[in-house]
Amino acid sequence: MRIPASVRRIIDPLVANLRVPIIGGVNRGLWWSLASSGSGYASGRRASAQMVLLESLIQADDVVFDIGAHHGYVTLAAAHKVGAKGRVYAFEPSLTNRGRLMRHVAWNKLVNVSVLPFALSNFDGESNFGGSGTSKMFAMGAGTEIVAVRSAASLLSEGMVVRPDFVK
Numbered sequence: 001m002r003i004p005a006s007v008r009r010i011i012d013p014l015v016a017n018l019r020v021p022i023i024g025g026v027n028r029g030l031w032w033s034l035a036s037s038g039s040g041y042a043s044g045r046r047a048s049a050q051m052v053l054l055e056s057l058i059q060a061d062d063v064v065f066d067i068g069a070h071h072g073y074v075t076l077a078a079a080h081k082v083g084a085k086g087r088v089y090a091f092e093p094s095l096t097n098r099g100r101l102m103r104h105v106a107w108n109k110l111v112n113v114s115v116l117p118f119a120l121s122n123f124d125g126e127s128n129f130g131g132s133g134t135s136k137m138f139a140m141g142a143g144t145e146i147v148a149v150r151s152a153a154s155l156l157s158e159g160m161v162v163r164p165d166f167v168k
Contacts (some may be wrong), residue, residue: 005136008145011035011067025138027076031107036071036100039136051077054168058095061085062165063084065152067120068092068138074168079110087112093129093147094138116160118150125149 013040018034025044030040040046054074058064058081066075069090090105090113092098098117105113119127119140130143140149155161 026055030076033100033103041073045074051157055081058082058166063162064088065164065167066090066168069101070097072104075113076104076108079113084112090115091118091120093117097135118148120152121149122151123149124151
């Protein structure tokens, strides 16, 4: 059953800090927010075939760019796959999504993840971000939130990130 957006705006802040275990899939046993648990995230069924493929492509010690990290489901899987010597850069420009992403990273004690508050594109500047419907569908150039935009080239030249082995 889908909860209307007007109801979610009231309920989500109340349950955002309640954590539940992910019960299946590549992130089994990790912590996830109750407010983000729908759409197969907490059950581990969310895009299960794609998540298994993603996990098979990422190697230990890799550097991963998770572009549009949303609440961090891919970030969690990538962080465990790359291990202690690897690195995950989770790019999430949306303030709300980034808060949930950072909560999931902290709850799971992922020290090999850097959360970056940027939309990644081919220029440095600002852009509108957002959209209607679910936050999984947010896009640059839509919505009313103004976000920072950075290019991978400038982040690499500034030493803020290192060259990725895998990009999602």
